[in-house]
Amino acid sequence: MALTNYEPRIAIVYASVTGNTKAVAEILQEICISEGLEVELRSVNDFSSTELSRYDAVLVGTYTWGSGEIPKEMHRLFEAFESPNRTGLVTAVFGTGDSFFAEFCGAVDRFRDMLFVQTDLAATLKIELVPQEADIIRCEKLIASVTKRLPAFPRYIGGYNE
Numbered sequence: 249m250a251l252t253n254y255e256p257r258i259a260i261v262y263a264s265v266t267g268n269t270k271a272v273a274e275i276l277q278e279i280c281i282s283e284g285l286e287v288e289l290r291s292v293n294d295f296s297s298t299e300l301s302r303y304d305a306v307l308v309g310t311y312t313w314g315s316g317e318i319p320k321e322m323h324r325l326f327e328a329f330e331s332p333n334r335t336g337l338v339t340a341v342f343g344t345g346d347s348f349f350a351e352f353c354g355a356v357d358r359f360r361d362m363l364f365v366q367t368d369l370a371a372t373l374k375i376e377l378v379p380q381e382a383d384i385i386r387c388e389k390l391i392a393s394v395t396k397r398l399p400a401f402p403r404y405i406g407g408y409n410e
């Protein structure tokens with residue numbers, strides 16, 4: 249059995265004003281921790297886009313404002329993903345919105361379309377306002393889709409005989 253010290257690093261970077269998207273980010277963080285994954289939960293306000301290259305996977309969380317728009321504080325992060333050499337970065341995008349509006353979670357759609365082209369997009373998740381019990385399984389599926397794409401997960405590699 250070969251044991252590698254390599255631990256995939258995951259960042260959850262979110263924007264949230266009234267706490268709904270933050271609540272989803274915290275659920276995702278808890279799932280990662282329960283899976284034994286190394287994860288950092290970061291508000292986009294305290295996250296520098298130059299840090300993107302430190303991670304194997306980045307989970308982007310955004311609310312939607314205006315008419316289906318990406319919040320201002322997410323613009324710099326959005327542009328950072330658009331730069332070249334991100335194709336190997338595993339990503340997912342999640343968000344909360346209000347289906348009262350014409351473009352439900354429009355910011356998630358805009359991130360999804362860009363991340364699909366620029367990165368290795370694993371999953372998308374839209375939640376109506378406050379996350380409910382039933383959303384936990386959807387969060388678990390998102391994390392499962394991300395971890396499937398991380399090369400060194402599980403951590404035991406090569407020559408393993410039971």
Ligand SMILES: Cc1cc2nc3c(=O)[nH]c(=O)nc-3n(C[C@H](O)[C@H](O)[C@H](O)COP(=O)(O)O)c2cc1C
Nearest residue numbers: 264265266267268269311312314316345346352353
């Ligand atoms: C001015 C304004 C515009 C909004 N526009 C949209 C929209 O176009 N689409 C949508 O799905 N939700 C829209 N919302 C709802 C928010 O995205 C939703 O309340 C979200 O859960 C807030 O996230 P937060 O609690 O993380 O800040 C809007 C809310 C406000 C106040």
